[in-house]
Each structure stands twice: as C-alpha cells, then as structure tokens.
Amino acid sequence: MAHGPQPGLSRWLYTTNHKDIGTMYLWFSFAMFLLGGCMALVIRAELFEPGLQIVQPEFFNQMTTMHGLIMVFGAVMPAFVGLANWMIPMMIGAPDMALPRMNNWSFWILPFAFAMLVSTLFMDGGAPNFGWTFYAPLSTEYAPPSVTFFIFAIHIMGASSIMGAINIIATILNMRAPGMTLMKMPLFVWTWLITAYLLIAVMPVLAGVVTMMLMDIHFGTSFFSAAGGGDPVLFQHVFWFFGHPEVYIMILPAFGIVSAIIPTFARKPLFGYSSMVYATASIAFLSFIVWAHHMFTVGMPIAGELFFMYATMLIAVPTGVKVFNWVTTMFRGSMTFETPMLFAVAFVILFTIGGFSGLMLSIAPADFQYHDTYFVVAHFHYVLVPGAIFSITAAVYYWLPKWTGNMYNETMGKVHFWLSFIGLNVTFFPMHFVGLAGMPRRIPDYALQFADFNQIASVGAFLFGASQLVFLFNVIRTIQGGKKATDEVWENPEGLEWTVASPAPYHTFSTPPAVR
Amino acid sequence: MATESSYYVPEQSRLPIFATIGLFMIAFGAANWINGGSAYIFFAGSLAMAAVLWFWFSAVIRENMAGLNSDQLKRSYVWGMGWFIFSEVMFFAAFFGALYYIRTFALPWLGGEGDRGTSNMLWEGFENNWPLMVTPDAAAHGDAAKIVGPKDIIDPWHLPLLNTIILLASSFTVHVAHVYLKKNKRKAFNIWLTATVALGFTFLYFQAVEYYEAYVHLGLTLESGIYGTTFFMLTGFHGAHVTLGTIMLLIMLLRSVIAQHFKPDDHFGFEAASWYWHFVDVVWVALFIFVYVLGG
Incomplete structure (x- = not known):
C-alpha cells in the first residue's frame, strides 16, 4: 500500500490505482475525441459545397456512423468514467475504488474494443454504414460483412461499461468515509451514482438488441423481419429503450461537474442542493418512459404519440430546476471567470438552448417536420458539445492543478474557451436553419439553397477542431511544469479533494478522513 | 496489513x-x-x-x-454480485419485451387490425394467431415462402412441467445446503449441493431432449418464424445461464469436497453462486408461464 507507482510500462498495464486508471481513461477518451473529430471534419469538408467533392457517398455514410459511435462510446462515456475514477474516491474519502482489479479490466477492454471497431474501416465491404443508431433492416439485411465485428465490439464495450458502473456503485455505497452521509455527498458523486444505475439497466438491453441483429443476420431468426412475423420497428423500440437513458448517461455527470464548479467561482454554496439530487433522480426515472419520442414518424398509435410527447415534456421540469439552481447560485455571487467557470457558464447557456430545441422536437406534430433533418443534428450537438464536452473540458481545467500540482496557463485556457465557443456556435447554430428548411441529415449532397449555411458550418467546425489542439498543448505544458498549485488551488472550494496535497499523492485517504 | x-x-x-x-x-x-x-x-x-x-x-x-479482506471489502463483492444479477435481469427483459411487443402490437397489425392494419396488404391472407403456425411469408406466398412456421409446438404439460419441478426443487436443495453450511454440517452441505448440481444437469438433459424433439419432429427451429425465434432465444439464453450456474455450483462443490473451503460465517463464493441459481430459477418460472403456458 505504501508504494508509489511502478516504473515503466508495467505501471499502466498492471495498475490497480484509481488515479492511474482515471488518467488512462482520460487520455484514451481524448485520443478518441480527436479521431472522431477528424471524421467529423471529413463530413464537414464534403458538405462545404453541394455535389460530391472529396468522398464517395458510401464512405460518407461510414464516416457519419463511426463519428457517432466513437464520440458516444469512445470519447464522452470514457471521459466521465475517467473523471469518476479520479474524483469519486477522493470526494468521498475512500482509499481507492471498491474493486481495483476489475477497474483496470474495465479500462483495458476499451482500446481493444475500439481497435476492433476502427479496423472495420479496412475490411472488405467497408465499415458499418448504417448510422450510429444502426436501424434494422439497414443494419441486418443490407449491412456490410463487418457488421459482425461491430456487434462483438459493442458487446465488449458494454461489458466494460457494466463493470465500471458496478464498481462505481459499490464504491459510493460502501466506501464513504464515516460521516459522509448520502445527502452530504458532492453532486458529482450523486449524479454518477444515478448514472451508474442507468448504465446497469440499459447496457444489457443494448447487448440484447445487437444479439437479435446477429441472430437475424447469421442464424435465420425473424426478430426484425415481417416475413417471419417480426417487425423492424421492434428494433427501434429496443434500441431506444437503451438509447434514451444513454443520452442521460452522457449528461448527468456533466450536471455534477457544473454543480461543483459554479459555487467555487461564484463563491457561494450551491443553491438548492437537495432539489438537485431529486431533480437528477427524476430525470433518470423519466428517461425510461420517453424512448419512443425518437420514433414519432415511424407509425405509432395516437395514444403512443401522445403519451411519449407529454412524458418527454415533463423532463423540462426537473431540468428547469437545475438551470434555475445554477443561475441562482451565480446570482449576487462574487464571480470570477477563470477557464473552468467560462466553460461552466457556457454550459448553462448553451445546454439550455439545446434543451429548448429538444422541447420543440418533443411536440409530436411538429416533429413530423423536424424529423431526420439537420434541426435534430443541431439539437443533439448543442446538448452534447457544449453539454458533455464543455463540462468535461471544464472538469479537466478545474481539477488539473490537483492532478499535476501545476497551474495551467490561464491565457491559453481562455483562448481555448473563446475559440471553442465561437467555433461550436458557428458550426451548429446554422444547422437549425437548414434543418427547419428541410435539409436531411446523413446525406453527402444537398440542394443549392443550403450552401451558404453549410459553408459557415464547415468553417466553424475546422475552427472548433483546431482549437482543441490549444487544449492538448496546454495540458501537456501543465503536466511538464508551470506555476505550483496550492493544496486548495481555488479560493475556498468545497470538497475533500482540496484537503490533500497538490499533486494528489499516489494513495490518498488510506485512513478515512473525519467528515463533519 | x-x-x-x-x-x-x-x-x-x-x-x-x-x-x-x-x-x-x-x-x-x-x-x-x-x-x-x-x-x-x-x-x-x-x-x-x-x-x-x-x-x-x-x-x-x-x-x-x-485474512486480507475486511467486512467492508466483502460488502463490495456482495454489491458487485447483486448488481451483476440485475444487469442479467435487464438482458432477459429485452427478450421478454420483444416477445410481448410482437404479440401485442406487431402481429395484430400484420393481421389487419387497427390503424396500422394496412400492412396486411403486403401479406395477403395473413391471420394473426399465437402460437404463429403460419408466417406472413407462408400465408402470402404458399409453397414459395422462405420462412414457414412450425408444424407443432412443445406441450407445456410434459417436459416443461417436469423441468419446472426440477428447477424449483433445485432452488430448494441449494437453500437447504446453505442452511447446513451455516450450521457447519459439512457432510449434509455436500450432499444437498450434490443434489442441486445433479438436478441442474437433469434439467439440461431434458432441455436437450426437448430441443431434439422440436428440431427433428416438430419442425420448430430458430428459422421457423417469430415463434421459433422467441422460443429458442429465450429458452436458449436461459439454458446457457443454467449451464453456467451448474458449473458455478459444481466448482463450489469441488471446493468444499476437495479443499474444505467455506466457513459457516464466511462463504460468499457459494452464496453468490446460489443467488445466481435462484435468479436462473425465477427466469425459468417466467419462461414457463409466458412462453410455454400462455404461449401454447
């Protein structure tokens, strides 16, 4: 226990240390973010002008599919698990994660799973080309042979997520320091606890749906084939029963991060802590009964349309509670705008925009116009980029001094923020307009009248992509050196993680701290 | 330490x-x-x-x-196993959900009912029945059909009923074994656990007989439309879990007989395997009711 890290590569291969594993998750996630981002840039380059310039439609489809899969399963989810690994034991005063060897296993599955997924690009018939939602029968009867590898890659990613979630639940429920009651836990811990339950409930359903695909493709079953009495719409129901909670898996931990950062830089305690906890739980519950709002145009009975429409609108209530609490925390605070705070404030504003466009999409009759257009693309990129990605970025800036012992370069951080903020709005805001005007998603070509907005979006995308290199550079410089951080790092931040040294020692809280 | x-x-x-x-x-x-x-x-x-x-x-x-494992660490294993079983429940839920979506919505619409009944025009002459003996393909295309239904299905009141009794009995025997372990009666524990493992293998044997019957005599296969699909996927995944559970219990038995593992107050390995076994049992009861009895 008293040992420091082992030298060399074996430290990372054999580690059982939550900080090492957290670091590996975060670097893996960043690598996938760049890879998925490059695929997005291929898409935006092709869409710079109408007509076909750079890639063939077949390859374009592979890019949209792989971009979605890599960003969801490779960038956003592992980043949150990495933050959970680093921060949860330090926030609750535990010596490590509850099951440290399984923790390492959960991580190492991911590079192998993604190697398998990305290798499909080089297989005969190409990579999966049916969109990240892989609707049957496009993903079954009409799929390239590489779909089998895609299915098994999803299976082992799911195993990794389930093990990670079990570990997080066991850690939070079993390893809190004495006195750390549930309602004293930081919100990041709370949101992750609820996220872990979502993961355990829906990742097996994802495994189920890809298993059905595998059986239909190779073993003659009829799940998604009407000829045998099955139904392609069944695929969509099972997929979205996984898929809707999945989008909350990608945003609830972000709520936790922002709820940690805003009080620190507003120099006020978080407004409405317990309502935040209940709102998170309500959102998680509602996420299980709204899935068919992704399927309004598929042909559901009117009762289904109405139920899923109203249930979806209900989500705006707990989400509104959260936004209200963040704004109220800032109200009359002594605010300063260091880089993490800039990203957190941008999160509150831009995530709310994404929430409003979600509310528009939830109206079933209106959705018939929006469905499968760029309006949908604009909506979910507004909740995922300034939502999930900005919160992860904010978290990295916020806790990087604790991890490395050095302060990051504030000027470079602000440059990164403003370039990202401008880049993402230039990219995604015009998509609302072309979507409302009827431009369909996942098509490599478009009608001439959409050209102006698409060119603006493409310029923004390259700006956003390039600005992430500033981030990478800043993080590497901070790891190498820089102004020493104090143990508290910020002015009176709340939480046990600020009571240990900066950089955090290899083992923290080997004996549990006292929590008042 | x-x-x-x-x-x-x-x-x-x-x-x-x-x-x-x-x-x-x-x-x-x-x-x-x-x-x-x-x-x-x-x-x-x-x-x-x-x-x-x-x-x-x-x-x-x-x-x-x-002696490295504190009570707190042992609780981590308990939480881990518990939530692992919950994830398995959700895996089966996906397949039960598929079965009931098909039966409640998809097949009636294909048969011409309700707003969505127009899909019947694609499969002229198809009638909704459960068990689905005539697939839409067979109804519309007769002898040219690629996916035809089964000739007959498994009667729930013979082998499946016997298997229900066997699995319920095995849940009882594993519980009795647990009680004896807690009373430190090693011999009785071994005997009751052996009985459980034997019942597990017996179940698997009868399940294999049933599959043979279905494939060879009834024309009921994975490829005989949605009835065969749901029947074999649900019972097949359950059978795979019974196999795994039997192996787990067999290993626990060998650990007890050969290595004298488990103490009256410290035997979570066995307890986890027995939880898994009870879970497999509950899934079977659901299968017996929803797939065999209400599906026959």
Whole structure:
C-alpha cells in the first residue's frame, strides 16, 4: 500500500490505482475525441459545397456512423468514467475504488474494443454504414460483412461499461468515509451514482438488441423481419429503450461537474442542493418512459404519440430546476471567470438552448417536420458539445492543478474557451436553419439553397477542431511544469479533494478522513 | 496489513490485461468464425479466459484465507454480485419485451387490425394467431415462402412441467445446503449441493431432449418464424445461464469436497453462486408461464 507507482510500462498495464486508471481513461477518451473529430471534419469538408467533392457517398455514410459511435462510446462515456475514477474516491474519502482489479479490466477492454471497431474501416465491404443508431433492416439485411465485428465490439464495450458502473456503485455505497452521509455527498458523486444505475439497466438491453441483429443476420431468426412475423420497428423500440437513458448517461455527470464548479467561482454554496439530487433522480426515472419520442414518424398509435410527447415534456421540469439552481447560485455571487467557470457558464447557456430545441422536437406534430433533418443534428450537438464536452473540458481545467500540482496557463485556457465557443456556435447554430428548411441529415449532397449555411458550418467546425489542439498543448505544458498549485488551488472550494496535497499523492485517504 | 479499519487495495496485477486479451480473442474470434473464418482464435480465447478466471478466483480466495479482506471489502463483492444479477435481469427483459411487443402490437397489425392494419396488404391472407403456425411469408406466398412456421409446438404439460419441478426443487436443495453450511454440517452441505448440481444437469438433459424433439419432429427451429425465434432465444439464453450456474455450483462443490473451503460465517463464493441459481430459477418460472403456458 505504501508504494508509489511502478516504473515503466508495467505501471499502466498492471495498475490497480484509481488515479492511474482515471488518467488512462482520460487520455484514451481524448485520443478518441480527436479521431472522431477528424471524421467529423471529413463530413464537414464534403458538405462545404453541394455535389460530391472529396468522398464517395458510401464512405460518407461510414464516416457519419463511426463519428457517432466513437464520440458516444469512445470519447464522452470514457471521459466521465475517467473523471469518476479520479474524483469519486477522493470526494468521498475512500482509499481507492471498491474493486481495483476489475477497474483496470474495465479500462483495458476499451482500446481493444475500439481497435476492433476502427479496423472495420479496412475490411472488405467497408465499415458499418448504417448510422450510429444502426436501424434494422439497414443494419441486418443490407449491412456490410463487418457488421459482425461491430456487434462483438459493442458487446465488449458494454461489458466494460457494466463493470465500471458496478464498481462505481459499490464504491459510493460502501466506501464513504464515516460521516459522509448520502445527502452530504458532492453532486458529482450523486449524479454518477444515478448514472451508474442507468448504465446497469440499459447496457444489457443494448447487448440484447445487437444479439437479435446477429441472430437475424447469421442464424435465420425473424426478430426484425415481417416475413417471419417480426417487425423492424421492434428494433427501434429496443434500441431506444437503451438509447434514451444513454443520452442521460452522457449528461448527468456533466450536471455534477457544473454543480461543483459554479459555487467555487461564484463563491457561494450551491443553491438548492437537495432539489438537485431529486431533480437528477427524476430525470433518470423519466428517461425510461420517453424512448419512443425518437420514433414519432415511424407509425405509432395516437395514444403512443401522445403519451411519449407529454412524458418527454415533463423532463423540462426537473431540468428547469437545475438551470434555475445554477443561475441562482451565480446570482449576487462574487464571480470570477477563470477557464473552468467560462466553460461552466457556457454550459448553462448553451445546454439550455439545446434543451429548448429538444422541447420543440418533443411536440409530436411538429416533429413530423423536424424529423431526420439537420434541426435534430443541431439539437443533439448543442446538448452534447457544449453539454458533455464543455463540462468535461471544464472538469479537466478545474481539477488539473490537483492532478499535476501545476497551474495551467490561464491565457491559453481562455483562448481555448473563446475559440471553442465561437467555433461550436458557428458550426451548429446554422444547422437549425437548414434543418427547419428541410435539409436531411446523413446525406453527402444537398440542394443549392443550403450552401451558404453549410459553408459557415464547415468553417466553424475546422475552427472548433483546431482549437482543441490549444487544449492538448496546454495540458501537456501543465503536466511538464508551470506555476505550483496550492493544496486548495481555488479560493475556498468545497470538497475533500482540496484537503490533500497538490499533486494528489499516489494513495490518498488510506485512513478515512473525519467528515463533519 | 489489513485490519477492520483499512481497505485492502491489491498490488499491481497481471490478471486484468490477460482477461482483456482473452475477452478480445473471444469477441474477435467469434466474429471471425461467424463470418466464415477459422474458429481457432475463438477457442484459444476461451481457453485463455478460463485460465485467467481460474487464477483470478484463486487469488481472491487466497487473499480471503490470508485474512486480507475486511467486512467492508466483502460488502463490495456482495454489491458487485447483486448488481451483476440485475444487469442479467435487464438482458432477459429485452427478450421478454420483444416477445410481448410482437404479440401485442406487431402481429395484430400484420393481421389487419387497427390503424396500422394496412400492412396486411403486403401479406395477403395473413391471420394473426399465437402460437404463429403460419408466417406472413407462408400465408402470402404458399409453397414459395422462405420462412414457414412450425408444424407443432412443445406441450407445456410434459417436459416443461417436469423441468419446472426440477428447477424449483433445485432452488430448494441449494437453500437447504446453505442452511447446513451455516450450521457447519459439512457432510449434509455436500450432499444437498450434490443434489442441486445433479438436478441442474437433469434439467439440461431434458432441455436437450426437448430441443431434439422440436428440431427433428416438430419442425420448430430458430428459422421457423417469430415463434421459433422467441422460443429458442429465450429458452436458449436461459439454458446457457443454467449451464453456467451448474458449473458455478459444481466448482463450489469441488471446493468444499476437495479443499474444505467455506466457513459457516464466511462463504460468499457459494452464496453468490446460489443467488445466481435462484435468479436462473425465477427466469425459468417466467419462461414457463409466458412462453410455454400462455404461449401454447
């Protein structure tokens, strides 16, 4: 226990240390973010002008599919698990994660799973080309042979997520320091606890749906084939029963991060802590009964349309509670705008925009116009980029001094923020307009009248992509050196993680701290 | 090293990376095999995985016997197993959900009912029935159909009923074994656990007989439309879980007989296996009701 890290590569291969594993998750996630981002840039380059310039439609489809899969399963989810690994034991005063060897296993599955997924690009018939939602029968009867590898890659990613979630639940429920009651836990811990339950409930359903695909493709079953009495719409129901909670898996931990950062830089305690906890739980519950709002145009009975429409609108209530609490925390605070705070404030504003466009999409009759257009693309990129990605970025800036012992370069951080903020709005805001005007998603070509907005979006995308290199550079410089951080790092931040040294020692809280 | 107040964090371990390689070879090898390649990678991966699990569980048992595991750490294993079983419940839920979506919505619409009944025009003459003996393909295309229904289905009141009794009895015997273990009656524990394992194998034997009957005499296969699909996928995944559960209990039996493992107050390995067994039993009861009785 008293040992420091082992030298060399074996430290990372054999580690059982939550900080090492957290670091590996975060670097893996960043690598996938760049890879998925490059695929997005291929898409935006092709869409710079109408007509076909750079890639063939077949390859374009592979890019949209792989971009979605890599960003969801490779960038956003592992980043949150990495933050959970680093921060949860330090926030609750535990010596490590509850099951440290399984923790390492959960991580190492991911590079192998993604190697398998990305290798499909080089297989005969190409990579999966049916969109990240892989609707049957496009993903079954009409799929390239590489779909089998895609299915098994999803299976082992799911195993990794389930093990990670079990570990997080066991850690939070079993390893809190004495006195750390549930309602004293930081919100990041709370949101992750609820996220872990979502993961355990829906990742097996994802495994189920890809298993059905595998059986239909190779073993003659009829799940998604009407000829045998099955139904392609069944695929969509099972997929979205996984898929809707999945989008909350990608945003609830972000709520936790922002709820940690805003009080620190507003120099006020978080407004409405317990309502935040209940709102998170309500959102998680509602996420299980709204899935068919992704399927309004598929042909559901009117009762289904109405139920899923109203249930979806209900989500705006707990989400509104959260936004209200963040704004109220800032109200009359002594605010300063260091880089993490800039990203957190941008999160509150831009995530709310994404929430409003979600509310528009939830109206079933209106959705018939929006469905499968760029309006949908604009909506979910507004909740995922300034939502999930900005919160992860904010978290990295916020806790990087604790991890490395050095302060990051504030000027470079602000440059990164403003370039990202401008880049993402230039990219995604015009998509609302072309979507409302009827431009369909996942098509490599478009009608001439959409050209102006698409060119603006493409310029923004390259700006956003390039600005992430500033981030990478800043993080590497901070790891190498820089102004020493104090143990508290910020002015009176709340939480046990600020009571240990900066950089955090290899083992923290080997004996549990006292929590008042 | 470990007292009640400190949590045992294991040293560096090679197990996870080898487990990853084993799992990757299983996944990649299975995809390769199914796509027409060789099966060697899959089987090599399975062997590697079995070896890793052997060493991994040995390490955990050794640590526990060395007294490294505090009560708090043992609770982590309890939470871990509990939520693992919950994830399995959700896996089965996906397939039960599929069965009931098909029966409640998809087939009536294909048969011409309600707003969505127009889809019947694609499959003229199709009538909704459950069990689905005539598929839409067979109804519309007669002899030219590619997917035809089964000739007959399994009667719930013969082998399935017997299997229900066998599995319920095995849940009882494993519970009795547990009671004797807590009273430190090793011999009785071994006998009742042997009975449980024997019942598990008997169940699997009858299930194999039933599958043989279905494939050879009833024309009921994975490929005989949605009835065969849901029937074999649900009972098949259940059978796979019974196989795994039986192996788990068999290993517990061997640990008890050969190595004298388990103490009256410290036997979570056995308890976890018995939880898994009860879970498999509950799934069977659901299968018996929803697939066999209400599906027949």
